Each structure stands twice: as C-alpha cells, then as structure tokens.
Amino acid sequence: MKWRFGLRSKLLLLSSFLFTIPWFGYQYVWEMEKYLRYGQEQTIIGTARALATAMHERANLFNNQASFLPSVEKGKDLYSYGLSAPIQLDGLNQDWPDFANKAHFYQQKNQLYSQLTPEQLSINFTAAVGTYGKYLYLYFAVIDDKVIYRDVNARSITNNDHLELAFINPKGVFSRFIISNKTTGWIDAYRITDIKDDIPVPARQIQGHWRHTPQGYNVEVRVPLTEFNDNIAFAVHDVDSPLGVIEASLGSADPSSAETLGTILVPSPEIERIVKGMSYTNSSIWVVDQHHRVLATTGNIKKASGVWNKRVNLNNERIDNANENFILATWHTLENTILKPLYEKILTQPPSNFIDQLYDSENLTGKHIESALAGEPMSQWRLSTDQQAVVLSAAYPIFIDEHVKGAVIVEETTNGIRTLRNQALEKLFSSILAIMLIGALAFFLFASRISNRIRTLSNQAEMAIDEHGRINGNVDTSNTNDEIGDLSRSFSTAVNRLGQYNHYLENMSSRLSHELRTPIAVVRTSLETLAMQQQLKEQENTASNLQKQPQKPAIENPYLIRAQQGVERLSLILTNMNESTRIEEMLHNTEKNLFDLGQVLNGCIQGYRLIYPKMYFDFNDISTEQYQVMGSPEHIAQLLDKVIANAVEFSNDEKVSVNVVQNHNFVTLTISNNGDLLPEQMSEQLFDSMVSIRQKHNNEQPHLGLGLYIARLICQFHSGTIKAINNKALQGVDVIIKLPLVK
C-alpha cells in the first residue's frame, strides 16, 4: 500500500512537538545551574571574605612569616612544604613526596664568598625543605667529584666537605652550625657560635644522616622548629684535598652573619588554626602571602564540592517505602535498570577522582590571586588540569594597614551543582519520558480511534452506494456526540434521503402507471362506449335498412379503431412499467425452495424451441438432480424468458447457444448470440431500469428496457450475478448468469 500522510501520522507529527518540552526543561535546568553557579560564586566569595575578615589587621599573623619582604628570591627565601608523612632520616629521598618539584637546584649562581668559573666549580647540589610535625626537614643531594671526609684525628671541622646552617631563633639569637662527618652515617653537627675557646659544641638538636653516593653525598637533616624563627641560610662547602681548604661554597644565603640570612616560610600554625575553622565549609582554602606563597591550607579540592552537595545528598536518599504500589515499584525498577545507566552515559557525571595540579603548593598563581593581591576580590572558573572538573576559585585580599598582605583563596568544584543538575535532569527526563510515552500513546490511540471511525464511516459510505449508484445499505448512525458522530449522522441522513429518492425514482414507473391508469380508463371506457353506441346505431340502421341493403357490412369508424389501438398500446406500456415493481414485490413475498435447475432449464429450452421455431438452440439437455438451487423456479424461468428473448431478438444467424458450467459452488449459464456488440461500458448499465440499446429492432412492441432489469432482480434474489459481455472473439454477446448451488 502506498504510504500516505494520514490523520494518524499528522497527529503523531503534531505530537512530536511534545519533544520540545524536554528541550525547554533542559534549558530551564541549565538556567537553574547558571543561577546555582552564581549562588555558589557568591557563597564562595562570602567564605573568602569571611576568612579574610578574620585576618584583617592582624599584623602579627604575617610578621613572622617573612611576608614583610618586599620581594622574595628563589633559593634564598625558602618555603617549607608541609610534608604529609614523616621522613625517615636515611639520606634517601624516596619518602619526600614530589621531591623533584619541591627541590631547588643550587649551582654556580648560588656561590658564596668567591666566584669560581663553571670549569673550576666542581660541586652543585639540590636541596629541599619540608616541615613535618615540630621539625624542619632539609635534604641535600650534593654532587661532588671528590668527597673529603673529616680526618679521623682532625680537630678542625672545616678542612673537609661540610654543611653549614645558620638560624636566628625566636629570641633573636643568631646560631651557626656545621655538619662535618668523619664517615657516612649519622651526622655530626656542631654549633660554632657562642662558644668558649672556639671549640665547636656538638649540637644534639640537629639530627640527620649523611649518605655516600656515587656522585657525591646526600644529607638529610632535621631541625626543631623552635630553633629558628623565619631566617635561615645553609651552605655546602667543598674541600677537594684531605685537610685542604675550602675551595668553593654554595648556599642559599651567606650563613656567616645574621643580616645575610635568607628567609624561610613555614606554614603558619596561627593562620592554619583560623583556616581550619573554615574547613567545614566543603571548600578547599588557601591563604597566601603577598608573594603568592601559601601560608596555610585546608580542605581537599576533591572533596570540595560546594554547599549544594549537602542538599543533593539529602535528596539522594530515597525514602524506601516498603508498601509503595506496584506501578511505582515497576517504575523505580525501570528507572534503576534502564534509565539510570542511560543517564550516566548521556549526562556528564561529576568526576570523583580528578587531578588538579595547577598550583604548586609553594606558589599559587592565577589571575584571581593577582587581582586579590592587588586589592580586588575576584572569582573565576577554571577547569582542573585534567579538564575533568570545573573549579570555582575566589580570592579575597587580606588588608593590614591598608596594604594587601595576603589573600584568601577558596576553591570548590561544581560537582555539587552538577550532581544537583544531573538529578534535576534525570527527574525531568524521567517524568517527561513518562509523560511523553503516555501522551504519545494517548495521542496514538486517539488518532487511531478517530481514523478508524473515519475509515469505518468512509467504508460505510462507500458500501452504501454501489458502482451503479444504487443504495445498498445504510450508514450506521453513530451515537457519539462529536463532529465525527455528526458526520456519520449527516451521512446516514444523506444516504437515507438518497435511498428514499432512489426508491421514489425506482417506483416512478409504477406510480406513473398507477396515476395514468385512471385517465386511460376514462379514455378507454369513453371510446368503448362510443363504439358500442355506434354499433347499436348501426344495428338499428341495419335493422331499418335491412330491406334496402341486406348485405352491407357495418362500417367501423377508423378513427375510433386507431384511438382504441393507441389506448391499447398505452395500456401495455403501463403494464410493462408495472412489471418490474410487481416482480420486486413478489420476490419479496416469495419463499425460497430447493429446486432442480436442470429440470427448469431443460423444460424452458424445450419451450423456447416451440415458441421460436426458426431459431436453433445450441443446448444439450443437462442432467437433472445435479444443480440444486435455492429459490423460485418460476422466476428462474422468467429470467430465462427475458434473457432468451433478448438473445433471440439480437441474434443475426438465428442461433443461440446455452452453456452450463459448474465450478465450485456456482453454476454458470452462458447464453451467447452473435448479435451486435455492446457499446463500451454499457455491459453493467444494461441491467438498469429503463435502459435499452435497441435501435434497429424497432417494432410494434414498446420497449422500456425492463426485461434485463427484471432479470437482474431475479438473479439478485437468488444471490447470483448477471452480466453481459462481448465474447472473446468479439463476434457477439455473452450473457453470463452465475447462481449459487446448494450442496
């Protein structure tokens, strides 16, 4: 069947506008997310501001953090990383987290006292500083072509490769220490300031390990934090011959005097304490000084999903209602098994494990920090370094004496919002999916029903009137009180009216004949009376003139005779006109009986041979009791009369052949003659009332074209069909009568 754009498809297309609803919902959720982000931004700025407020004008928090320096010099001004795990003093750096990034490489540039050329310098080292607990850990990996240990008997501690550390303790006392080992192993540290007789005093507070390496040596040292405040310097002195003099010194700063020391920034416990109070905000918080160096930090960005996360988690907990009904339970199962995995594929889930290494923990960079350090609070969105998560950062300046001394940076991921958004979208999608499914189904059913009703109606309308324009049946009146119902009722009314009109037309002939009968009777009786009177007169005349003209026959009035003939013919026409109606009526009242068609046919053909002696009937008597037909034999005979009469009349060679064929449950009679061919498309109309194609066969008998109409009526009464076709050789006309047999 050719696809056509039917009502159903149209309605489906229209209902596809439903699909814009999820789009709008999606847009709405996006909007919502935007506002949530905005809200989060405000919250995070608020958090940053609150924290900054707690630190405004508290100079002592920053004074001892070397933040007062106008500038910091890398390598000289040290930053002590907070170490996450205790360090084993073994001269190995495996337990230093991320050593490569945190260490600083000291080389030619960092020479102290004398400046040797790179060719002369035979030493360089890498140093890292870290804090863990109450200790400052230092790690040196020295590369030296000749490692000279202190001679076993040497008193001097400086005529060999050695390390020098210098601090100013919180009381302002300047101390220098020398680590000078006789062998690889635990270090020997000596204090060389504030000593009597210039004899170095072993410094037990400095502990560590000196390890010999193929390139040189490693030294790992720890110093109690109480030993220094924020000034520190260290230096590696290189001696290249036993008991030789110092040939080169490399260090962070000159350790010889208090003034030349560099600074060290140790994460401030006070600030840390303040910040820790804010660590319950689900944010990752940093406090930096004006040199971008981290003073304190708390929280983990991976867990900092913002304030929304709490709400989200609250909503996440489904109220497990044990007695939820079946539909809900089914829906939830469906949701969990099909929809959730689908959503997880479609929607970007907030990453639970992402990597963010934008900041090294020493120096924080970023526009927002620079802006904050310039005095302008700022927030920004950025992606985490692995592009997995969106991080919201807000920086707020800390003012001391109207100078920016640092900044608070608060960071959160948008994971909370994203989770919230995803949940909203999931709910939205689920409900919209449900609505759309139900809606589409409802639409489809509705459309199907409507189109079915219309199709039924159209079929009924089509069936009501057959190809000849006859009314076959009625259109069922629908009780539905809508437009289609109205249409059905209109159709029904129209078909009824048409049927009535048709009926009126079909009864026209009988009506007409009925109406004409009285005036004809008037004419007829008048004529007859006239004729009788004339006859009487003539009889009198004859009686009186009997003597004069005894042999003269009565002269009839020719006009009277012609008038009587005309009336006679009119009367015949009326009778013919009536015949079809009469047949219909009679068929209506006729009971159907089982009869033998063979008997009827044989008898009839015998009769026709008598009636039409000139015609040759090509027919062999068929066996009786083979064709049992339910109906009325008299009418079948009448049908044959009509058809044979027709065939005889049209035959050119005075030969009519009758053929009987049985196939399945039907018997087919074919009555053929070699008469004129039927005009195109007349074969069906031929059987309609008042249709005649006689032209040259005009004779005295009036023809109203009722014969074949009656034939068709009789065929219909027997549930059979009749048709006339030009035979295959186009040499005549076959009338084919098909009647159902009773087995």
Add this chain to the structure above:
Amino acid sequence: MSKRIAIVEDDAAIRENYADVLRLQGYQVQTYANKNSAMEAFNLRLPNLAILDIGLEHEYDAGFELCQWLRSKSTTLPVIFLTARDSDVDTVSGLRIGADDYLTKDISLPHLSARIAALFRRQDALGKPQQADHMLTIGPLTVDSQRMTIQWQSQHVELTITEFWMLYALAKHPGHVKNRSQLMQDSKIYVDDSTITSHIKRIRKKFTYIDSDFNCIETVYGMGYRWNQNQVETAGS
C-alpha cells in the same frame, strides 16, 4: 326484474361511462362518488352487485372498508373491486376481505360486463338445482361451470372468478399445457406473466388448504401449467 348494480367511483367520467354501458345492457345502475353516500344508500337497500373503487376521494382505503361493511351485511352479495391499484398486496387484501373479483381499470367494458354477467350467473345458479351437463369431474375435482364452483374431494374451494376461469381452463383439458397467454385469454384478464404465476400459486394454496398432498397443477417450466391428474394418483398410491 332487472338487476341493480351500484358503482362507487370518485372519477365522474369513468363512473358515468361504466354506468352508461351497464344501463345499455339493461341493468339498473346507481352511482356514488364516495363512501358515505354509498353507505347511506346501502343502508336503505342493498344492490344486487357492487362495483367498488378502493381509493375514494380523500380516503385511501375506503373501498376496502366499504367491502367489509357490505360483507357484514350480506355474505352473498357479489362485490367486484375495479381499481387502478394493481399491486399484489392490494389484490390479495381485496380478495381476502371478501370481494368476488378484483379487476384493474385497464379492463375493457365488454370484459367488465362479461364478469358482471358471470357473477350474476353464478349467483343465480347457486339457487338452482345442479345440472349434470355443466359438471366436469376429474378425479376428486368437480367443476360446476354453471355455478362457477369448485369442489375438491367433495369440499368447496372458494375461488374468485379469475381463479375459477384459470382452473377451469386447466382442468378442461387435463395433461395439456396451457401457457400464460392462453390462461390470460381463458380467464379474460390481461395482466403480466408474474400475475398469472401468483394466481396459480394462490389457487394451489387454496387447494392445499383442504388437501395438503395436492399437487395436480404442475408447472411446465418455460411453457406454462397443466392439470396433471396422474401425478396425484401415483403420489397417492
């Protein structure tokens, strides 16, 4: 004493034509245009024969009512319907109500007067003793052509004039096939073929009402009908 005939007919031309012709033949004719005037007159005195039209003026079935009313007054009064209505339903109901004949208006005047004469003859003959030469007996069938009565197995079969003529035509020559036009001629009516068929059927029905095994009227398909006495005998034996 000449017979009195009443014509109830609303069409003046026809009524007068009929009346004139019948008067010419020596009958006393009274004409009425509607049911009420006819009833008034009939209340005073019944005619010897009534010719009724069915539709009278505004009343569609006045003729039927009149016929019923007349039948209630007299069971023997011959009543003829002479009408333009020729449908089977009308014919059957007219005859059922008690009319002796049902004629359509295209009947010719001589034919009508013959019918009237026949009816009077039957009425007269009923009162007279039976004469054997008018009797035709074929098996259980006895036809009295004088009285125009039929007896089957000594039981009276009520037939109308038309039916009587048809049966008489068949029975007069048993075994001969009478085609429809012959039957029409013999029964002196001119109708179409299907009317003949329905008349035959009605006759058969009237016989089978008395004798359920009746099958003497045989249809010879395509030709006509014949009275077949042998068949009933073989069927009976």
